[in-house]
Amino acid sequence: MTRQSFTSTATYIVAEDLSLAVNAAVTLEKPLLLKGEPGTGKTRLAEELAASLNAPLLRWQIKSTTKAQQGLYEYDAVSRLRDSQLGSDKVHDISNYIKPGKLWQAFTAEQRPVLLIDEIDKADIEFPNDLLHELDQMEFHVYETGEQIVAQQRPIVIITSNNEKELPDAFLRRCFFHYIKFPDADTLRDIVQVHYPDIQKQLLSTALEVFFDVRQMPNVKKKPSTSELIDWLKLLLAEKITPQQLQETKQKGGLMPLFGALLKNEQDVQLVEKLAFMARRRDGS
Amino acid sequence: MLIEFFLCLRKHGVPTSLTELLDLVNAMERQLVFADVEAFYHLARLIMVKDETQYDRFDRACAEYFEGVEQIDIASSIPAEWLERSMQKHLSDEDKAKLKALGGLDELLKTFRERLQEQQKRHAGGNKWIGTGGTSPFGAYGYHPEGIRIGQDGSNARRAVKVWDKREFKDLDTDEELNNRSIQLALRRLRKFARTGALEELDLDETIRATSKKAGLLDLQWQPERHNAMKVLILFDVGGSMDDHIFACQQLFAAARNEFKHLEFYYFHNCVYESVWKQNNRRHTEKLSTLDLIHRFGRDYKLIFVGDATMGPYEIAYPGGSVEHWNEEPGEVWMRRLLNHFTNAVWLNPQLREHWHWHHSIDMLHEIMGGRMYPLTVAGLTEAIAALLKKSAATGLSVE
Structure with a gap:
């Protein structure tokens, strides 16, 4: 068989173990469950994978109210009731009121698609259990019409979780699991280079120092992640902040320019201010 | 071969089952990785471990499995009290410079086994015997550029090269402290x-849906109350x-x-x-x-x-x-x-x-x-x- 392997692209940097994980999941046709700090690119991965395989991406965004059934199909009974009162002919064929969900679409797609089940932990705890059979056998039954929907080819399933709920064991057993670590300084540099190829080296290294300083501060409630770093750099570039200016605030202490992009919590802002104040006082005395 | 690996994982408390083992065998058969221990480590972790809190246990199991069977026997035959962190020797840079590597891993293992046969008592400090806090290449909490660790919680010198020995996911184990x-x-x-x-309350949406399904015959639906x-x-x-x-x-x-x-x-x-x-x-x-x-x-x-x-x-x-x-x-x-x-x-x-x-x-x-x-x-x-x-x-x- 031909093996398409997924590696870093011009726009997306993927760590080696993650690329192995993706390739294993694609080859062995198992769903891949991704966890990791918010902002480490879990969702991006599915998009990039679809792009690199030239496959369609079906994204199923899970919310606290999402039901497993909605991924299979929905029977719109209310509009059928309305149609029956209006005397429409459509009402005699129940299949007019069956709306295929994302799984159905994925199963019947012409080309092997990438199905992204995003933030599965947001849903009710029973949600993953309800999908066990469908993800395992890649088929399901439509009770209203008696149809059996069987996958033409097994879609590549990427599932992301932010760890808000624990997932049931039976479900986990059917998935491959990968935890995306927060990237180290070198990988982050690569990632930034991909997004902003012409950023000055000096600005980048100073910015990364500031960024890792903030991440290492104890008691920071919401640690800035990769996506916040990239937003912040974008602002730094747009505002034409020079490396010297950045270095200056870093040494003198105080909030970094455009801190709003990095710190999303007012208590964190206060904390950084306080630490800077203490550093200044210590240096002054 | 993988059976041993599987049993080793279970011994270290990684809750893995037969399904995962079969998946791993399948992955090996498809030659997803070949003759690359590090890639095998990542692949096995991908398939066998389902929660990042288990990564640390997995790393420990791997360390044990890959360090070779002989060494496991030796390590487990050392009384635990020997390995307790009894003292911590602070080494100056000068001391560190004096220490030189003793040759390859095989060499170390061989010497290790020889020393173990010679050694009879608990030992701490010093620079030859296996024990804690010393500068011998064998033992824990000490410093030696090519040391072998035995039952050590974390590295002081951070010199071990193996991926699983880094145990980067240590703080994710569930017995760790809370955040x-x-x-x-x-x-x-x-x-x-x-x-x-x-208590239960009327589920309006579900009632409408059920009633519509029954073509207008009222069908009441109930659901549990949702507030905490x-x-x-x-x-x-x-x-x-x-x-x-x-x-x-x-x-x-x-x-x-x-x-x-x-x-x-x-x-x-x-x-x-x-x-x-x-x-x-x-x-x-x-x-x-x-x-x-x-x-x-x-x-x-x-x-x-x-x-x-x-x-x-x-x-x-x-x-x-x-x-x-x-x-x-x-x-x-x-x-x-x-x-x-x-x-x-x-x-x-x-x-x-x-x-x-x-x-x-x-x-x-x-x-x-x-x-x-x-x-x-x-x-x-x-x-x-x-x-x-x-x-x-x-x-x-x-x-x-």
Whole structure:
């Protein structure tokens, strides 16, 4: 068989173990469950994978109210009731009121698609259990019409979780699991280079120092992640902040320019201010 | 070959099953990785481990498996006390410079086995024998550029090269200490119960849908009430030895505040006596008598004690035992009164479970709590919540 392997692209940097994980999941046709700090690119991965395989991406965004059934199909009974009162002919064929969900679409797609089940932990705890059979056998039954929907080819399933709920064991057993670590300084540099190829080296290294300083501060409630770093750099570039200016605030202490992009919590802002104040006082005395 | 690996994982407490083993064999057969130990490590982790909290155990199992069978036997035959961190030798840069690598891994293993045969006694320090804190290449907590580690919690010198030996996911193990987020996740389990336990109400959407399905014949649908009805009363131990654990307690408090609408909290010191208080700076003026506490809050409140339970045994067992005031009745009497009223109660102890047996007072309170004392870690909190829920289900039947 031909093996398409997924590696870093011009726009997306993927760590080696993650690329192995993706390739294993694609080859062995198992769903891949991704966890990791918010902002480490879990969702991006599915998009990039679809792009690199030239496959369609079906994204199923899970919310606290999402039901497993909605991924299979929905029977719109209310509009059928309305149609029956209006005397429409459509009402005699129940299949007019069956709306295929994302799984159905994925199963019947012409080309092997990438199905992204995003933030599965947001849903009710029973949600993953309800999908066990469908993800395992890649088929399901439509009770209203008696149809059996069987996958033409097994879609590549990427599932992301932010760890808000624990997932049931039976479900986990059917998935491959990968935890995306927060990237180290070198990988982050690569990632930034991909997004902003012409950023000055000096600005980048100073910015990364500031960024890792903030991440290492104890008691920071919401640690800035990769996506916040990239937003912040974008602002730094747009505002034409020079490396010297950045270095200056870093040494003198105080909030970094455009801190709003990095710190999303007012208590964190206060904390950084306080630490800077203490550093200044210590240096002054 | 993989069977051994599989058994090794299970031995180290990685909850992996036959399904995963078959997947791994399948992956090997498809030659996803070939003759690359590091890639195999990543692949095996991908397939066998389902939770990042298990990564550390997996790393330990891998370390054991890949270091070769002979070494495992040797390592496990070393008495554990030898490896206890008895001393920590501080090496100067000069010392480090003096140390040179002793050749390759095979060389080391060979020498290791020879030394082990020579060695008869526990050994610490020094530069030849296997032990702790020394500069010999064998043993733990020491420094040698090409050392072999035995049963070591973390590297002081951070020189080991193997991926699994880095154990980067160490702090993700569930027995580690809490952070706010993990507490919230743990507490959320308490909320789930509340949802299923509460009364039922009419589900309008479902009723419309069901009625439409039946072509207009009314079909009423019911669903459990969704708001969190869980009521929680937390009593915090403050001051003294609890100062070391103040961070963990703050985290727990912050998480509980977010999670429960009906949350009440009071403070006590060391053991509960006739009164508790809400503000520490006015603890002597604004007290609430413990009897009032019992009368004010119903039996449906879940009572959580948070304290290290580390005190003199007389503080629990005798009248006048309190270190702060004269108490007419011993702490044990007050504890039992509280527990008689609040049948759903647990004690969370920020001390490490391994240290509990060092303090007689912990044993006593553990006994008074009927065994419902748990360490203040993610795993402990999960156990505690399970105990709170189990208990309430049982008494719920007998009371009503």
